[in-house]
Structure formats: structure tokens, C-alpha cells
Amino acid sequence: MRRAPSSSASGSWPPSGSSWRRSSGSSVTGPLLCVWSAGLRCGVPPGIDAYPEGNSRNRRRAPVARGRASLREHAGGADDRTDPDVDPREGGSMPTAQPAIFNDMGEHQWYVHLSRTEGADLATIKGVVRDLRAACADQDINLVLGFGPTLLADIGAEMPNDFQPFETIKSTDGSGREAKGTQEELLFWMTSAHKDRNWKAQWDARQALKGHMAVARETITFIYGASLDMTGFIDGTGNPQGEAAERAAAVVPDGEPGAGGSFINAQRWVHDLEAWEKLPVKEQEAVFGRTKAESTRLDEQPETSHVAHVELREGATADATKPKRDELVRRSTPYALHTGDVGLYFMAFCKTQAPLRERLRAMYGADGGVRDRLTDFSNPASGSFYFAPSVEALDAGLR
Structure with missing residues (x-):
């Protein structure tokens, strides 16, 4: 099993040469409290969702499960509870991907990026x-948890290749x-039909993390029309078709x-809409x-087109006669x-x-190619790579 070097053997932060005291106890002062009624699930506009080069459609899927026991008793998250005593690194069935990666997003999304502060207690x-x-x-909030390399190593999760x-x-x-690279250590990505619920959940977590993690940035997003990007183009056309294909990718x-x-890959792209329009x-x-x-x-792709840079094909990028490779969701x-x-x-x-990384380098001509003309009208203000561990790895790493 490969692991990145852990930045902390003891669980405190920063890792070395410090006399900072670790706070007592292994949990926060109390569970996150939620006060909303169940409510009805809002409709989701049909559509697609992403960029660059299209993205995943907002298909209707089974709603996330709503726990009925105490918060502590179902801490595995929506639709992802497993036996906390089973370590996936000891063998067994195929680990389970975090369900929220593939669930319907709902109308409201909330992204919160955090990193540890001095004296943080793991x-x-x-x-x-x-x-x-x-x-x-x-x-009923879909939650994806993404970890940067340092925090993933410190919670003891298996480090993926590369x-x-x-x-x-x-x-x-x-x-x-x-x-722009702005690597952080932890990402909360919350999606649901209820903006107030998203807000309350992330707010309680942020308050409980004070003195241990600081919010570097946050963004609230929404569904625009029939799954349009602000440029007026439909998103999602280039994604794998069907859930099995998505999971395989x-x-x-x-x-x-x-x-x-x-x-x-999590990035906030800023559009120059005045120039675009x-x-x-x-x-x-x-x-x-x-x-x-x-x-x-388009049958004929300009060498500066977005498709020509991000549609990876066997042998040649954007050659429609060749099979696709290394697809994304x-x-x-x-x-x-x-x-x-x-x-x-x-x-x-x-x-x-x-x-x-390959797509981004191609878009910016970092390896000698022609730059993607889309970058004349949109550029990222932030960028972080994270890893979303399996449900079983989360259960083991968060014990």
C-alpha cells in the first residue's frame, strides 16, 4: 500500500518542531444540530452541468436517504453507511464510491475549501x-468530501497513485x-433542493472547526436555465453516457x-461576459x-477550439475517428x-x-501547443486537486 509521507505523526498541525498543545478529547463539543423539517423535494430542471467541454447531466436518481437515528448513529452520510469496524484495506468487496458524486445535485450547491491552522487537532x-x-x-443534502494530499495522508487513508x-x-x-493553483486541504461540496439546509450544515461545521481549520474560499452556485453555462452554451455533451460509463471513468x-x-479538479472559472457577448x-x-x-x-475543429484541447482520443486529440480515452465526469x-x-x-x-493535468496543460499550451481560445474569455481564479475516498475509507479514516 502506497502512502504519501504524513505531515504529522501525532495528529497536530503544523507537523514538526512545535510546542503547540493539542486540544483534549477526540470530538467536537457537540453534534451539529439541524432544525429544519423534512419538507418536500424540489424539482430539478432537466440538464447538464459542467466545464470545460461539457459535463454531467442532472439526471433524476433515487433521493438521498434521510437518517432517523441520532446524528452520531448515522455518521456515514447519505446513503453511504457501512460497518465502521471494517477496514477496506484489509480486503473484502469492492469499495463504494461516495454516492453524492453521482446523485442528482438539486438546485443549490455550496463549495467550501479549508486548510488547517496552527495548533490544529486532527x-x-x-x-x-x-x-x-x-x-x-x-x-437530504448530498455531500462530497475531498481531501488534499497532506490531510488524506494524515487521516490514514490509502494514498492513490500519482x-x-x-x-x-x-x-x-x-x-x-x-x-492558478490555490491548493487547500479539505473540500465540502454540498448539493440539495434547499439552500437554507446547505447553509446551515456548512455553517455549523465551520464554527466547530474554528481554531483547527480556516475557510480559504467558498462559492454558492445554481442551475441556470436548461443547464446552460453563462456563455449560453449547453453543458454536458461530452460526458460518458450512462451511470456505468460514468463510474468506469x-x-x-x-x-x-x-x-x-x-x-x-475543483476550479472557479471567471468569465469575461462583456467581451464574450x-x-x-x-x-x-x-x-x-x-x-x-x-x-x-463541429465537423471541422479549429485548432484553437475548446474541443480540440480537451477531447482526448487515442492517437490524436479531437480526432472523431478515434475512440475516446481518459474520460471525465x-x-x-x-x-x-x-x-x-x-x-x-x-x-x-x-x-x-x-x-x-493533461487537459489543463493543453488548454494553456504549456507543452508547446496552441492555447485554447476559450481562455481569452474565461480563466480560473482558483484551483485545487482533491481525492474523494470511498465510503469505507472515510469510515475507517474518520474513526
Whole structure:
């Protein structure tokens, strides 16, 4: 079993040479309290959700389970409770991917990125995350937990192959365009039909983590029209079709380190809509490599098109005569901030990390190719790679 070097043997943070005292106890002062009634599930607009190059459709699937016992008793999270005494690293059946990766998102999404602060206590962090899983299960909130390399190692989860932090990728054409790296240690991604429930769950977790983890950034997103990006183009056309194909693309196979888990690329892309909307539709279509109305792939791909950079094929990128390779499951949604910034929160899941890096490097021409023209109109303000461990690995690592 491969593991990254742990940054802390004792569970405190930072790892070495410190005299900071670890707080007593292995859990927070109390469970996260939720006060809402069950309520009815809101409808979800038909659609798709992500970027770059399309993403995963918001299919209707079975609703997440609502726990009926105390929060502590069902801390496995929505639809993902397993025997906490079974360590997936000791063998057994195929580990279970976190269900929220594939569940319907609902109309409201909330992203919270955190990193440890001086004197952080790992046991306290684990207790808060356990309570958050329970709270989300109780309130019909889909929750994906993503861990950066340092925190994943410290909770004792199996380290997947080739798990690297997000490093800034710079274009080489003098444009100054870059995919900014802002690697953090922990991601909460919450989705549901109820914005108030999302808010309450993440707020309680943040309060309980004070003194141990600080929020680096957060973004609230929504479904726009019939699954449109702010550019007016449909999202999701390029994703694997069907749940089996999605799982094959997104989940680390059985027998490999981190089996049942998934690599995540999380970025907040900021659109220059004023410049974009000045382009004629035909030129917009050339930028994406698809028609605007129907999202039909253009027969002839401009070398600067988005499709030409991110549609990975055997032998040659974007060669429609060749089979696709290294596909992703994209689950992204648009946002609009009070600052006036608008754009798309890009979430991609893959069974290996290399294709995530490959697409970004291609988009920015980092290896000598032509830069993706889409980066003239949108660029990421943040970027982190995470790993979403299997349900069983979470249960074991958070004990």
C-alpha cells in the first residue's frame, strides 16, 4: 500500500518542531444540530452541468436517504453507511464510491475549501467531519468530501497513485494567461433542493472547526436555465453516457490504491461576459467547437477550439475517428458574486489524476501547443486537486 509521507505523526498541525498543545478529547463539543423539517423535494430542471467541454447531466436518481437515528448513529452520510469496524484495506468487496458524486445535485450547491491552522487537532477535525456527514444525511443534502494530499495522508487513508497538489499552469505564448493553483486541504461540496439546509450544515461545521481549520474560499452556485453555462452554451455533451460509463471513468478500479475513490479538479472559472457577448454566434461556436443551439460537435475543429484541447482520443486529440480515452465526469454549475464576477464552478471527477493535468496543460499550451481560445474569455481564479475516498475509507479514516 502506497502512502504519501504524513505531515504529522501525532495528529497536530503544523507537523514538526512545535510546542503547540493539542486540544483534549477526540470530538467536537457537540453534534451539529439541524432544525429544519423534512419538507418536500424540489424539482430539478432537466440538464447538464459542467466545464470545460461539457459535463454531467442532472439526471433524476433515487433521493438521498434521510437518517432517523441520532446524528452520531448515522455518521456515514447519505446513503453511504457501512460497518465502521471494517477496514477496506484489509480486503473484502469492492469499495463504494461516495454516492453524492453521482446523485442528482438539486438546485443549490455550496463549495467550501479549508486548510488547517496552527495548533490544529486532527481528532477534532475528524469529529466535525463525522458530524457533518450525519447532518447532511439527516437533511437530504448530498455531500462530497475531498481531501488534499497532506490531510488524506494524515487521516490514514490509502494514498492513490500519482496524487499531486495543484500547481499553477502558465501559458507560454506571452498572453499571461494561467490556471492558478490555490491548493487547500479539505473540500465540502454540498448539493440539495434547499439552500437554507446547505447553509446551515456548512455553517455549523465551520464554527466547530474554528481554531483547527480556516475557510480559504467558498462559492454558492445554481442551475441556470436548461443547464446552460453563462456563455449560453449547453453543458454536458461530452460526458460518458450512462451511470456505468460514468463510474468506469470516475472511480479508481478495485485492486488499485485508493479503490472506490475519485480524483477531483475543483476550479472557479471567471468569465469575461462583456467581451464574450460581443462575438458573433459563429465565432462563439468556433471557440467551443460546438453549435450553440444544439451543442452539436463541429465537423471541422479549429485548432484553437475548446474541443480540440480537451477531447482526448487515442492517437490524436479531437480526432472523431478515434475512440475516446481518459474520460471525465463533469459536474459543474454557474455562479454570480456580489462583486460582479460571474462564471462556472468546474468540478471534474476521474479515476486517475494525469488526465486532469493533461487537459489543463493543453488548454494553456504549456507543452508547446496552441492555447485554447476559450481562455481569452474565461480563466480560473482558483484551483485545487482533491481525492474523494470511498465510503469505507472515510469510515475507517474518520474513526
